[in-house]
Amino acid sequence: MVTRGFFSGRRPPSDTDTRIPPGQYLEQGFPVLSAGPTPRVRTEDWSFTLKRGPRPLKTWNWAEFNALPQSNMTRDIHCVTAWTKFNTPWQGVMIDDILADAGIQPPTAYTLALSFDGYSTNVPTKDLVTGKAMVALLYEGKPITADHGGPARLLVPHLYFWKSAKWVNGLQFTERDEPGFWELRGYHMYGDPWREQRYSSDP
Amino acid sequence: MTAEPSPQSPWQAATITRIQKRTPRVASFWFQPTRPFAHLAGQHVDIRLTAPDGYQARRSYSIASAPGGGIELAIERLDDGEVSPFFHDVAAVGDEIKLRGPLGGHFIWEESDGGPILLVGGGSGVVPLMAMLRHRTLRNTAVPVALIFSARVWDEVIFRDELIGLDDRRDGFDLVLTLTREPARRPSDYSRRVDARMMAQAVERLPKAPRLAYVCGANAFVSAAADALIGAGVPAGLIRTERYGV
Ligand SMILES: Cc1cc2nc3c(=O)[nH]c(=O)nc-3n(C[C@H](O)[C@H](O)[C@H](O)COP(=O)(O)OP(=O)(O)OC[C@H]3O[C@@H](n4cnc5c(N)ncnc54)[C@H](O)[C@@H]3O)c2cc1C
Numbered sequence: 124m125v126t127r128g129f130f131s132g133r134r135p136p137s138d139t140d141t142r143i144p145p146g147q148y149l150e151q152g153f154p155v156l157s158a159g160p161t162p163r164v165r166t167e168d169w170s171f172t173l174k175r176g177p178r179p180l181k182t183w184n185w186a187e188f189n190a191l192p193q194s195n196m197t198r199d200i201h202c203v204t205a206w207t208k209f210n211t212p213w214q215g216v217m218i219d220d221i222l223a224d225a226g227i228q229p230p231t232a233y234t235l236a237l238s239f240d241g242y243s244t245n246v247p248t249k250d251l252v253t254g255k256a257m258v259a260l261l262y263e264g265k266p267i268t269a270d271h272g273g274p275a276r277l278l279v280p281h282l283y284f285w286k287s288a289k290w291v292n293g294l295q296f297t298e299r300d301e302p303g304f305w306e307l308r309g310y311h312m313y314g315d316p317w318r319e320q321r322y323s324s325d326p
Numbered sequence: 327m328t329a330e331p332s333p334q335s336p337w338q339a340a341t342i343t344r345i346q347k348r349t350p351r352v353a354s355f356w357f358q359p360t361r362p363f364a365h366l367a368g369q370h371v372d373i374r375l376t377a378p379d380g381y382q383a384r385r386s387y388s389i390a391s392a393p394g395g396g397i398e399l400a401i402e403r404l405d406d407g408e409v410s411p412f413f414h415d416v417a418a419v420g421d422e423i424k425l426r427g428p429l430g431g432h433f434i435w436e437e438s439d440g441g442p443i444l445l446v447g448g449g450s451g452v453v454p455l456m457a458m459l460r461h462r463t464l465r466n467t468a469v470p471v472a473l474i475f476s477a478r479v480w481d482e483v484i485f486r487d488e489l490i491g492l493d494d495r496r497d498g499f500d501l502v503l504t505l506t507r508e509p510a511r512r513p514s515d516y517s518r519r520v521d522a523r524m525m526a527q528a529v530e531r532l533p534k535a536p537r538l539a540y541v542c543g544a545n546a547f548v549s550a551a552a553d554a555l556i557g558a559g560v561p562a563g564l565i566r567t568e569r570y571g572v
Contacts, residue, residue, distance in 0.1 A: 126375040126423065128416035133408050134381055146374075146384055148408075154571040155545045158432050160552035160562045204571065205384050241563070270549060308431030322429065324335055 142199055143207050144316035150206035155270045158304065162240045162290050163269050171258065171275070172293040173225055181225040185274070189260065191216045191224055196257055198280035200287070201316035213278050215259035218251040218294070231296040235303055236277045236288040244288050244303035245312065246279055248296065255281065258291060283314040283321070335363070337374065340397070340425040342417060348400055349482045352450060353414060354390065357397040359425060365389050367461040368434040368454045368540070368568075371397065371427030375409060385409045388453040388542070388568070389428065390485075392460035397425075400484060402450040433540065433568040435461070441469035442532040444539040444560070446520065446551045448476045449484075451543025454568060456485050458540070459492060459499065472500040472528045476520055476547065479508045500531045520550060522557030529558055536560060542568040 134140075135149050143149060166185040173180040183191070197212045222229060229248045236244050250256065259267060259278040267273030272289025279286045285305050306312055311320040319325060340357040347353050374384040391398040403414040417423070435443060435458040445455040452475050462469055477483045483503060493501035504516035504524065516524055529536060539560055541551045548569045555565055 124376060125378050126412075127421055129375040129377050129383075129412055131375075131377055131381060131383055131408050131412075133383070146382065148383065154569075155549070156569050156571075157567065159567055160556055160565050161549060162562065204386060206571075305432075309429065322335060 139209070142209065144201055145319050146321075147201055147205055147207040147316065150208050153208060153211075153271065154202065154204070154206060156202065156204060156285075157289060158242065159240060161269050164239050164274055164290055164292075166274050169274050170292060171221075173221065173227075174293060174295040175230050176295070176297065180227060183224075188216065188258075188275075192220045193260075194220070194257060196259075196278060196280065198278075200280050200284050203283045203285055203310065203314070203321050207316075211280075212263055213257065213259040214261040214264070215257040215275070215278065217254065217257045219254065221258065221294075222252070229296065231298055233297045233300045235295045235297055235301055236286075236291055237293040237295055238288050239290040239292050242288060242290070242304045243295075244277075244286050245297075245301055245306055246282065246286055247300070247313070250279060250282065251294070255279065281315075283311075283316050285310065286314050335426050335429060337424050337426045339422045342419050342421045342423065345417070345419060348484050349486075351482065352400055352402045352484050354398050354400045355413060355417065356391075357399070357423070357425060359397065363428055365393055365397075365428035366434045366436060367393060367457040369428040369430045369457075370454070371399070371425050372429060373399075373409065374424040374426070375412060376424070383408050386429070388457070390453045390456045390460075392457055392464050394464070395460065397427075400450060400453045400456075430568075433542070433566050435538070435540065437461070437465050437467055437469070440537055441471060442534060442536050443469065443471050444525075444528060444532070444536040444555070445471060445473040446476075446525075446539065446541045446555070447473065448520075448543025448547030448551065449478075449482070451541075451547065451568070451570060452484055454542055455540060456488075459489075462499070463492060468498050470498045470532050472502060472531050474502045474504065474520060474524065474528050474551075476504045476506060476543075476551075478506050480505060480511055500528075502528055502531075520547075520554050522554045525551075525554045525558035525560070529560065536564065539565045540568075541565060543570060545569045545571060 172182040256279040340359040344356040387399040510517040
């Protein structure tokens with residue numbers, strides 16, 4: 124069980140360790156991970172679409188989307204590559220407010236978040252609503268940089284951070300829980316950091 | 327589809343069977359897992375170290391060996407790091423380490439993916455690319471491959487003799503080294519950071535446009551190299567990246 128000769132001096136401060144999920148370590152920086160090159164999406168070309176299956180329900184351009192009610196979320200985030208970062212401050216539009224602007228209730232129990240680079244990730248709809256998630260537009264008060272998913276990224280901070288799709292351009296409501304990009308490649312369908320749901324074989 | 331979902335891959339004990347210094351800062355470690363598993367070229371394992379008080383540190387390491395060739399990891403020592411200095415300063419043959427794998431279903435090359443392929447590695451980012459090259463050699467396929475490998479100096483070129491040996495076979499593999507802090511040593515090499523012109527020249531070495539490009543290394547390197555590939559006209563959708571973080 125114990126690794127011979129491993130005595131790390133690096134432990135989370137005791138007042139914070141209840142905030143660090145199992146198998147994670149505290150990171151001060153903000154590492155970048157993605158499956159391919161960083162897409163540079165110009166706000167002139169940006170749009171966001173709600174869909175039910177293939178059918179579009181409503182689309183916003185950058186100006187329309189920025190005119191929606193803005194909220195702040197400051198949250199700890201947990202990356203599956205084992206770093207946790209405390210108190211990351213985001214501003215954006217809550218999924219609840221996007222649905223309200225479209226005048227709809229969530230039509231199905233599952234959602235795929237879609238991105239400009241073809242990436243997708245699945246999240247149960249209930250994990251996106253009731254104040255749990257937003258489409259973030261600002262980080263630390265400034266536009267989100269392209270390498271961190273700007274102009275806009277999904278923020279679902281209570282799940283591993285790959286669920287917070289970068290370069291997000293829509294949400295697609297699905298009848299079934301459909302695996303997204305990483306979920307097809309062995310990552311967990313739900314991704315709760317507190318239950319260490321990293322890979323598909325994790326309970 | 328190249329991507330198979332990872333099979334069951336629980337934590338298990340693996341014994342270090344051999345350690346070999348590769349460069350002043352990189353050593354290879356061979357592991358014998360209790361329950362051996364088959365991996366694909368490009369996949370990684372997770373390693374978990376546990377201190378006497380229960381504190382655990384875990385990191386990912388790419389597999390350098392070809393499928394079927396055991397589990398070789400090549401670990402670079404970061405002086406102020408937590409896990410990599412443990413391997414260099416403490417770990418010894420016979421030690422048991424907790425390991426989990428194979429992991430990763432995207433940064434993979436299989437023979438059926440075909441080619442030509444362009445591999446771009448920075449420092450220890452060459453490790454999963456080495457698994458792909460070794461796989462290609464063992465499979466004895468003619469898939470054209472160019473590897474652009476950026477290292478600081480000649481003595482930090484990991485797997486240098488093996489790579490030059492593969493290059494000398496002239497069987498469709500081209501090695502391009504670029505040294506960022508020393509003059510180039512071989513005619514095909516460079517002495518600067520990767521850029522679009524270097525990528526364009528690498529693409530020209532291939533008999534036809536690449537089918538896939540794989541870029542691996544520290545995050546800043548991967549960003550620069552992926553942008554350089556796009557600058558050289560390689561479509562973004564063909565570029566797969568693996569970022570080692572910081
Ligand atoms: C898929 C994947 C595959 C990888 N494959 C390889 C591989 O084949 N070979 C390889 O060598 N590496 C590989 N890596 C990187 C590897 O996982 C580790 O990140 C690396 O070995 C550094 O770990 P460490 O514990 O030694 O350093 P860390 O302790 O993680 O530190 C890394 C650097 O960040 C700084 N740092 C971070 N946190 C702190 C902190 N709290 N306090 C002080 N400094 C800090 C340190 O300055 C250090 O230089 C891979 C990573 C991934 C994601």
